[in-house]
Amino acid sequence: MTTAPDGSPVEVYALLPPLGEAETVHGALPPGADVLDLGCGTGRVARRLVRLGHPVVGVDESAEMLAHLDGVEAVRARIEDLRLGRRFGGVLLTAHLVNTPSDGERHALLASAARHLRDDGRLVVQWHTPSWFETAADGQGGTIGPVRTSLRDVRRDGDLLSATVDYRIDDRTWSHPFTARRLAEPDLDAALHAAGLVRDAWLTPDRTWFSARPAQSSKSSSSRAR
Numbered sequence: 536m537t538t539a540p541d542g543s544p545v546e547v548y549a550l551l552p553p554l555g556e557a558e559t560v561h562g563a564l565p566p567g568a569d570v571l572d573l574g575c576g577t578g579r580v581a582r583r584l585v586r587l588g589h590p591v592v593g594v595d596e597s598a599e600m601l602a603h604l605d606g607v608e609a610v611r612a613r614i615e616d617l618r619l620g621r622r623f624g625g626v627l628l629t630a631h632l633v634n635t636p637s638d639g640e641r642h643a644l645l646a647s648a649a650r651h652l653r654d655d656g657r658l659v660v661q662w663h664t665p666s667w668f669e670t671a672a673d674g675q676g677g678t679i680g681p682v683r684t685s686l687r688d689v690r691r692d693g694d695l696l697s698a699t700v701d702y703r704i705d706d707r708t709w710s711h712p713f714t715a716r717r718l719a720e721p722d723l724d725a726a727l728h729a730a731g732l733v734r735d736a737w738l739t740p741d742r743t744w745f746s747a748r749p750a751q752s753s754k755s756s757s758s759r760a761r
């Protein structure tokens with residue numbers, strides 16, 4: 536069993552199919568925009584974005600995850616430390632990384648996204664909505680391709696929620712414990728603001744995906760997300 540430093544199981548991510556995430560990103564960006572996928576894992580989303588016409592650079596701290604990339608330029612680095620000296624039309628920060636328990640790490644992740652984003656570019660983020668923190672419960676899960684998922688040991692401590700997600704494929708099980716911090720929308724907007732970003736639009740009806748843009752970009756505030 537191989538896990539990334541954050542506990543994500545490599546074998547599972549290599550087998551998880553994309554679930555329309557790339558199409559959500561594609562719809563938020565101009566056709567052919569170059570994309571930086573921060574925390575790309577095995578390239579589950581990045582490889583599909585390439586097929587949709589986007590050149591993609593994928594960044595991950597796990598060499599084992601990056602070994603699965605195909606058609607995607609791989610950079611092994613921690614997101615917080617990344618300095619490519621290059622800016623992109625689209626930057627992705629998915630997998631709820633923005634819900635890190637640490638305010639300092641959240642700022643470092645968003646600052647990295649911001650310094651790699653063109654003035655006219657869009658940051659695309661997947662987060663845990665505040666309501667997820669109310670509804671998460673033991674036994675929740677489902678089947679994604681060959682992978683069955685199930686949540687257990689859900690514990691709450693103020694704004695922090697800790698739990699373990701079990702991934703099962705046939706008779707093999709991988710367990711990924713994690714802790715996430717609840718961010719109310721004003722908290723989220725303040726974290727974006729501190730990195731020079733402003734929320735732009737909700738990208739999915741359940742509001743688990745949104746875009747943000749540089750606060751200094753020329754787009755008028757009238758089209759901001761409500």
Ligand SMILES: C[S@@+](CC[C@H](N)C(=O)[O-])C[C@H]1O[C@@H](n2cnc3c(N)ncnc32)[C@H](O)[C@@H]1O
Pocket residue numbers: 539540541543548573574575576577578579580594595596597600612613614615629630632
């Ligand atoms: C849950 S996986 C998701 C992978 C991919 N985004 C997907 O949706 O399939 C999270 C990935 O982010 C990477 N990661 C987490 N924190 C990171 C950091 N600070 N710097 C670089 N990579 C990180 C992990 O190594 C892992 O591959």
